[in-house]
Amino acid sequence: MAKDVRQLERVVIRIAGDSGDGMQLTGDRFTQETAQFGNDLATFPNFPAEIRAPQGTLAGVSSFQLHFADHDILTPGDRPDVLVAMNPAALKANLGDLRDGATLIVDSHDFTTRALARVGWDSNPLEDGTLEKFQLHALDLTQMTLDALADTGLSRKDAGRSKNMFALGLLSWMYSRPTEGTIAFIEHKFARKPEIAGANITAFRAGYNFGETTEAFAVAYEVKPATLPTGTYRNITGNLALAYGLIAASKRSGLPLFLGAYPITPASDILHELSRHKRFGVRTFQAEDEIAGIGAALGAAFGGSLAVTTSSGPGIALKGETIGLAVSLELPLVICDIQRGGPSTGLPTKTEQSDLLQAMFGRNGEAPVPIVAAQSPGDCFDAAIEAARIALTYRTPVFLLSDGYLANGSEPWRVPSLDELPEIPVCFASEPNGPDGSFLPYLRDPETLARPWAVPGTPGLEHRVGGIEKADKTGNISYDPDNHDFMVRTRQAKVDRVAAALPPLAVDDPSGDARVLVLGWGSTYGPIGAAVRRVRRSGVPIAQAHLRHLNPFPGDLGAVLNRYDRVVIPEMNLGQLAMMIRAKYLIDAISITQVRGLPFKAEELAEMLQGVVDHG
Amino acid sequence: MAKDVRQLERVVIRIAGDSGDGMQLTGDRFTQETAQFGNDLATFPNFPAEIRAPQGTLAGVSSFQLHFADHDILTPGDRPDVLVAMNPAALKANLGDLRDGATLIVDSHDFTTRALARVGWDSNPLEDGTLEKFQLHALDLTQMTLDALADTGLSRKDAGRSKNMFALGLLSWMYSRPTEGTIAFIEHKFARKPEIAGANITAFRAGYNFGETTEAFAVAYEVKPATLPTGTYRNITGNLALAYGLIAASKRSGLPLFLGAYPITPASDILHELSRHKRFGVRTFQAEDEIAGIGAALGAAFGGSLAVTTSSGPGIALKGETIGLAVSLELPLVICDIQRGGPSTGLPTKTEQSDLLQAMFGRNGEAPVPIVAAQSPGDCFDAAIEAARIALTYRTPVFLLSDGYLANGSEPWRVPSLDELPEIPVCFASEPNGPDGSFLPYLRDPETLARPWAVPGTPGLEHRVGGIEKADKTGNISYDPDNHDFMVRTRQAKVDRVAAALPPLAVDDPSGDARVLVLGWGSTYGPIGAAVRRVRRSGVPIAQAHLRHLNPFPGDLGAVLNRYDRVVIPEMNLGQLAMMIRAKYLIDAISITQVRGLPFKAEELAEMLQGVVDHG
Amino acid sequence: MADLGLKAKDFKSDQEVRWCPGCGDYAILAAVQGFMPELGIPRENIVFVSGIGCSSRFPYYMNTYGMHSIHGRAPAIATGLSTSRPDLSVWVVTGDGDSLSIGGNHLIHALRRNVNLKILLFNNRIYGLTKGQYSPTSELGKITKSTPMGSLDRPFNPVSVALGAEGTFVARTLDSDRKHLTSVLRAAAAHQGTALIEIYQNCNIFNDGAFDLLKESDSREDWIIPLEHGRPIRFGKDGSKAVVRASDGSLTVADQVDEDDPRLVIHDAHVENPSYAFSLARLSSSDARYAPMGVIRSVTRPTYDHLMTDQLDTAAAAAPGDESALQKLILGNDTWQVA
Amino acid sequence: MADLGLKAKDFKSDQEVRWCPGCGDYAILAAVQGFMPELGIPRENIVFVSGIGCSSRFPYYMNTYGMHSIHGRAPAIATGLSTSRPDLSVWVVTGDGDSLSIGGNHLIHALRRNVNLKILLFNNRIYGLTKGQYSPTSELGKITKSTPMGSLDRPFNPVSVALGAEGTFVARTLDSDRKHLTSVLRAAAAHQGTALIEIYQNCNIFNDGAFDLLKESDSREDWIIPLEHGRPIRFGKDGSKAVVRASDGSLTVADQVDEDDPRLVIHDAHVENPSYAFSLARLSSSDARYAPMGVIRSVTRPTYDHLMTDQLDTAAAAAPGDESALQKLILGNDTWQVA
Numbered sequence A, B: 001m002a003k004d005v006r007q008l009e010r011v012v013i014r015i016a017g018d019s020g021d022g023m024q025l026t027g028d029r030f031t032q033e034t035a036q037f038g039n040d041l042a043t044f045p046n047f048p049a050e051i052r053a054p055q056g057t058l059a060g061v062s063s064f065q066l067h068f069a070d071h072d073i074l075t076p077g078d079r080p081d082v083l084v085a086m087n088p089a090a091l092k093a094n095l096g097d098l099r100d101g102a103t104l105i106v107d108s109h110d111f112t113t114r115a116l117a118r119v120g121w122d123s124n125p126l127e128d129g130t131l132e133k134f135q136l137h138a139l140d141l142t143q144m145t146l147d148a149l150a151d152t153g154l155s156r157k158d159a160g161r162s163k164n165m166f167a168l169g170l171l172s173w174m175y176s177r178p179t180e181g182t183i184a185f186i187e188h189k190f191a192r193k194p195e196i197a198g199a200n201i202t203a204f205r206a207g208y209n210f211g212e213t214t215e216a217f218a219v220a221y222e223v224k225p226a227t228l229p230t231g232t233y234r235n236i237t238g239n240l241a242l243a244y245g246l247i248a249a250s251k252r253s254g255l256p257l258f259l260g261a262y263p264i265t266p267a268s269d270i271l272h273e274l275s276r277h278k279r280f281g282v283r284t285f286q287a288e289d290e291i292a293g294i295g296a297a298l299g300a301a302f303g304g305s306l307a308v309t310t311s312s313g314p315g316i317a318l319k320g321e322t323i324g325l326a327v328s329l330e331l332p333l334v335i336c337d338i339q340r341g342g343p344s345t346g347l348p349t350k351t352e353q354s355d356l357l358q359a360m361f362g363r364n365g366e367a368p369v370p371i372v373a374a375q376s377p378g379d380c381f382d383a384a385i386e387a388a389r390i391a392l393t394y395r396t397p398v399f400l401l402s403d404g405y406l407a408n409g410s411e412p413w414r415v416p417s418l419d420e421l422p423e424i425p426v427c428f429a430s431e432p433n434g435p436d437g438s439f440l441p442y443l444r445d446p447e448t449l450a451r452p453w454a455v456p457g458t459p460g461l462e463h464r465v466g467g468i469e470k471a472d473k474t475g476n477i478s479y480d481p482d483n484h485d486f487m488v489r490t491r492q493a494k495v496d497r498v499a500a501a502l503p504p505l506a507v508d509d510p511s512g513d514a515r516v517l518v519l520g521w522g523s524t525y526g527p528i529g530a531a532v533r534r535v536r537r538s539g540v541p542i543a544q545a546h547l548r549h550l551n552p553f554p555g556d557l558g559a560v561l562n563r564y565d566r567v568v569i570p571e572m573n574l575g576q577l578a579m580m581i582r583a584k585y586l587i588d589a590i591s592i593t594q595v596r597g598l599p600f601k602a603e604e605l606a607e608m609l610q611g612v613v614d615h616g
Numbered sequence C, D: 001m002a003d004l005g006l007k008a009k010d011f012k013s014d015q016e017v018r019w020c021p022g023c024g025d026y027a028i029l030a031a032v033q034g035f036m037p038e039l040g041i042p043r044e045n046i047v048f049v050s051g052i053g054c055s056s057r058f059p060y061y062m063n064t065y066g067m068h069s070i071h072g073r074a075p076a077i078a079t080g081l082s083t084s085r086p087d088l089s090v091w092v093v094t095g096d097g098d099s100l101s102i103g104g105n106h107l108i109h110a111l112r113r114n115v116n117l118k119i120l121l122f123n124n125r126i127y128g129l130t131k132g133q134y135s136p137t138s139e140l141g142k143i144t145k146s147t148p149m150g151s152l153d154r155p156f157n158p159v160s161v162a163l164g165a166e167g168t169f170v171a172r173t174l175d176s177d178r179k180h181l182t183s184v185l186r187a188a189a190a191h192q193g194t195a196l197i198e199i200y201q202n203c204n205i206f207n208d209g210a211f212d213l214l215k216e217s218d219s220r221e222d223w224i225i226p227l228e229h230g231r232p233i234r235f236g237k238d239g240s241k242a243v244v245r246a247s248d249g250s251l252t253v254a255d256q257v258d259e260d261d262p263r264l265v266i267h268d269a270h271v272e273n274p275s276y277a278f279s280l281a282r283l284s285s286s287d288a289r290y291a292p293m294g295v296i297r298s299v300t301r302p303t304y305d306h307l308m309t310d311q312l313d314t315a316a317a318a319a320p321g322d323e324s325a326l327q328k329l330i331l332g333n334d335t336w337q338v339a
């Protein structure tokens, strides 16, 4: 039967089910197919903090959202056009987010009175009109999967597990995706269990064929490949990009990589990833706690490694004292904070940007630390290299801020050729630099104010460092009042010096007519960009700038801000960057804040920006 | 021989010697005599981080400065009028601070070539004209002490130990101090070693008589008692006042006091002091580290104690994660940070105000905590009570900031009668407050936004709290986005609510003509006040206001700031309060900073203030 | 203990239990809830404090007072609570990562202090909540997400650690053996001071089957070494295995040991010297599969909480602690009047 | 070891030593500086890492590489250094507060990992630097600034703690006995892995005389129990005291023991099972004055540092780790071209 194929510019799909239903895997696969096909895309995985919350409950729902388009896009989309819901809980938990008229594909298998009651429904929404705003396809996906696998000899339970593949097959048909990749993937993943591989492939094909054959779906859709800059692309999550960025920085600086870390969501995957790359000289140390993690990294830094520690908010709080020591020792160290919802344990699997001020001020005394932030999953790669560059060049701990949204979200990424990356020249001290052949471990480079890095093993440069205030140049303990004042200001000056080598801030103001500037940092890049496009589409000029460097700010930031009547700062916190900007530049920046554990929705943000443009 | 007695308004005396020479004790005694006599006074002890640095070295010098006057004074004085130096190192280390024409009393006993060389002198300053700007009295105090004790049968070494008492006797004569107190003190202190007591008293009397008899000292001085508000006075250090304030708060709230602490300079004395007062129901727990210290305190808070933890910067850095938990649990907890020089180990025995931003922001997520600061040693008492009041009223952790200068410095303090102190009413929840007899641990008081405090042991109110985000009212775990946003804002609102009950900010602007306001916080109160007086004395009006509450600010602060053309903020950091003020009120506050481990000198500060008045 | 008429269900909170289906934590929860009525303590006087981890969700499910705190800090928090409120029955729930990785120091200090805490250490030899990294009790060479080529660090034996840290009560039990678990809970509850109970717990998602040898009917009798005070330590399918003292004084396992063999060890949980208990614990080092189970050590020492209360009482008896005494204290000895 | 022609004075830095006159730290410093040339390692390959405390000032005085870090964290920092630079000789200097109070967890984890660190624990049973609070090794009932009515918590026995934490090398010595101290340093330096040396150290300011019994000529022979591998453990003024094995297998001290008494214990530092060493350590619990001195345990186990290096080598041998391999890795398997 020949079917209609309709062209779309963009689609937002969300698939949702129990945490045990394999939704993240299904989402990943659909993303890969879509990436292979050449669409631009952005993803948003969302899962509960529990490993396996009880089946069929709202708390146990896991979902994966994918936005893909024939043009470049910036966010995983606000409101799904399509929801695939594998059980009543998944339907209930996600219904509120759908746009009117959205397509709903629901596995009706589990819509029993009991299951419905469990999520607080006393009648069946598939039947009672609840869903009339939507294009509902209630299908017994589970049963169809079981039927497809009837001959395999698998138990009902095992066979039922493949229902996600059935759903994926159906989606693949609907959106005209290539299927070879998925089949190869399944074969590879279950290479040791061929009967499971077979079942999954059968279910996947059955789903595809069901779309092709049945009359339920009158149309398939096509979203043309996007035109992106030329190059080789892959899909990548933020944590993976960050890990690769660190290895690349290690190669470009010629220093072995050392990671000292303690597992914590959503940072653990960086530890997992790096532990797999020992052949590149990467040492990973799973420490007894966060303090030992950063401590070991600092020890490795003293020994001449590119030293890194990774954590999330609660773990970063524990590292404060040691970060202060690193400031005092003036050794390079990259501290990655993959932010999550706080305070305290907060919302471990949700995203937030509320550690900026902790990164700035979370330790005793005047202990300034440069801060860089990543703005998209792929950008985590570049941000990691930039953090390493600053740390190594200025001999200082550096914060690299990412967050749960970047960490797990993915996007197509143009893979750089390693030799296009900046080199990070590092030169260990090898000769005495003081009078009479002495070594002065705190004699500074006049340009960067960096002190020499003399690693153990270098004859003649034996020296001692420590956390007590040090005399200028010699580094000996000093309680001298003027020396202390000098050293406090010098450490600050060194961090301020970072700005000198930064490029001017890029401002996106196509018409040049904008009176309002939207300033952002970190993972709000996508939503802000999307919101700004919406505003512009309505004919209003508006400018956007996004900060990679939060400390120090780029040197021209003040001048940029002064070009605009109003500056708006959207943040997933209560206004942390806004506070820093207000204090430094004394401008009445408007803070737009949302602390919902979720990225901004472009649509809502656009409305708020429009409000500022309209009413100032 | 009848001698001259001259009247003085004020004197600044500094006594300095080896850390082993008993300088702190001598200073304390002279202070007590002076207090007894009725002068107003302020002190500044200054000692090395080492327990006993090697004898005779600059690093080992310990000193004690006392400023006393016939009128009320605010600081221990900038430049001593009199220096007593017990050895070459003490002379060298302190010489630079003297005003021209100052009196120098030097124990010449140890001015050997070797001892001089040790501190870098190649000729004897007592003889080579180095000291010609001063009124030098080079006396062999040690030998005189030995002579005085020749008959006691004490070894030379033991006898020599009393030279500090000889010096004290001499000073007591010179400044017409009462001596009974010191004699009684010595008898009490060495009650078990009568021969030592005897030797010290003999040396003390010998010093006094030496002044009386010899011609070296032509004049004695008298500084009349000061006229202070009526009342019973005592001399008190900041740490002692803070400890007493906590016990008083415990009595006024009816809650047992629990301190969880780990020793650290300069906070340890609070632990020591409180551990001595078990009869008042005070429990002190010396924990294995700072995290356990605050953890135990939080546990005690859950159980219904007035819970306190004390530390200094590096220890506070370790407590960040647990403070976040306390914010999330909304339990009362007083966190005392006795600030010292940072970053890292920094200058452990020196003072600094550089933990304000750590107190504000040193933990993950949006975790606001009220902050109060003490402004003088005696004021630590009131500040402790205020911190406890806020913690108990709003059910929140509260920072109480003091510093090394307040901790060890002393001043006359009008001892309050306990029943003039504010009562701190605390009411534990005892009844269900929810539908169907349920208990809602996060149902808030509409005025304070405090949640009920239901302590274990209360039947029917069993409930669970934790660091994961909680649903409004029920406190159950909630991952709901809107609830999280609401709770984050509510916790902030609760802290902001503290301002509602604060009195208006006191502004000292006698003429009402000032165009410049000096805004301060913490221990800069004395130096700022003294500097302001100097400026005024030169005929220029200038206003002063000092913040007890750093978070939230008093409600009228904005209005106060707007009344002045310029606001100047002197701080012993790189401008932390200034940053907060600039961000919040968008005024171009001028930051005057010094990070020398020492309080501002009134004279220098006055000059800088004058500069602002003159040139804006 | 008083029978308050409470039932297991009275200790169930209204919160939905959210562990993975099949997780060993369920059985432990049921056993604890089942045991609680026996304590004879009203619910309001019982507090459960936990850290972070799957196991640390425990307090939410107990209808008592409870605190789900932060990672590794539960013993410290519970110390403050118990010390300031010795009238309460304070229980700590923790995992192998929570208590032995990040929280190791608080654990050993609680033990040496002998604070009146009952610590339930759910040892699944893995980090459950963070999805499967190795823990300080994972076996050497363990392949996990963070150790793809195998872990390199020797695991702790929690019993050895506790004995090295002056623990007064140390026991071990198994999630699936409710009767045994309950008996150990009972002994711990009766103990004055810190009681550490290591509970082998299956994490069926990330470390499934870690204790199968101790559970399966064809092997468990070969590896579980049951300890009962005053009884010879015999085990094995036919009961012929036993723990014996070798000539060099060390303990080993021997087969075919007669009832009257002089080498046979009679279990004595109350020996003051912890060396005996330590030797028992080290049976696992001769063959990692051996698992001595039951109360390994239980000796009497004053508790920290009571010693502190005593000091307060002594101080209060020696001098008044009322408002006027406080006034005097604050006045000090060197006052002067300004009129 | 190679003789590099170094002398003790080559290990003296130009920094003035700033401990209190009479402090036991001086003797330890002198002993270490005197021993260093024996190591046969060039100064630049030696690193001293310390925490905070009087003792932790140590690195400043050594003319090697050094780091005076923060309180309690030296073992963690040194672990990173040693693991990333197995070519270095890494020494940790720490106090009883630094290592057993705030730093207890890092210490026990270093021990179980068997990182190649030589840890010198200066045990003066007090907090020196903060002026005299009790420490985790202070005796029960100790009156200090923070415990005016006496401390309430049972001290740790550092040797027991280390053995409970799987330590491979544990020794004890005395500040004032330079020869003994040096012999223990020598044994520790030869050990592959974590070597913990507890050094009894007198703090003459805040805890003077803590070890006098072990120093004074009329008592030291009664209380020091000297351990030498392969030799019977005999001591006492006339050599008639000995450590014997009681019939219940435990170790005790007996008087008037003959050379051929079968109960006499021959010291064996190399027994794999740490129970023996643990029993030795617990002689102090029968009478706190007994001090077994020397190498209590020294067994061979691979070091963490080398195991990690091996994994890196194995991985590198299995697949290339060059720039083009990295390029491939970053590309991954699912790429597409945009032309």
Ligand SMILES: Cc1ncc(C[n+]2csc(CCOP(=O)(O)OP(=O)(O)O)c2C)c(N)n1
Residues within 6 Å of the ligand: A262, A263, A264, A265, A290, A314, A315, A318, A345, C052, C053, C054, C055, C056, C070, C071, C094, C095, C096, C097, C098, C099, C122, C124, C126, C127, C128, C129, C130, C135
């Ligand atoms: C300060 C901090 N670090 C790390 C984490 C992440 N984290 C949570 S639980 C856990 C380990 C859990 O293992 P275990 O204690 O064995 O408990 P289980 O889940 O196995 O019951 C980790 C590393 C955290 N929540 N807080």
Ligand SMILES: Cc1ncc(C[n+]2csc(CCOP(=O)(O)OP(=O)(O)O)c2C)c(N)n1
Residues within 6 Å of the ligand: B262, B263, B264, B265, B290, B314, B315, B318, B345, D052, D053, D054, D055, D056, D070, D071, D094, D095, D096, D097, D098, D099, D122, D124, D126, D127, D128, D129, D130, D135
């Ligand atoms: C984080 C932190 N907490 C507390 C302190 C204060 N402090 C410094 S050394 C020390 C204890 C010293 O005792 P010990 O380790 O036994 O060393 P000793 O001085 O006796 O050699 C303490 C509590 C600190 N410097 N840093």
Ligand code: SF4
Residues within 6 Å of the ligand: A051, A052, C018, C019, C020, C022, C023, C024, C025, C054, C055, C124, C128, C129, C202, C203, C204, C205, C206
């Ligand atoms: S991950 Fe393991 S320990 Fe955690 S709930 Fe699931 S089965 Fe239990």
Ligand code: SF4
Residues within 6 Å of the ligand: B051, B052, D018, D019, D020, D022, D023, D024, D025, D054, D055, D124, D128, D129, D202, D203, D204, D205, D206
């Ligand atoms: S205080 Fe004690 S340990 Fe510290 S230097 Fe002085 S004598 Fe030595």
Ligand SMILES: [Mg+2]
Residues within 6 Å of the ligand: C053, C095, C096, C097, C122, C123, C124, C125, C126, C127, C128, C135
């Ligand atoms: Mg576990």
Ligand SMILES: [Mg+2]
Residues within 6 Å of the ligand: D053, D095, D096, D097, D122, D123, D124, D125, D126, D127, D128, D135
């Ligand atoms: Mg000590």
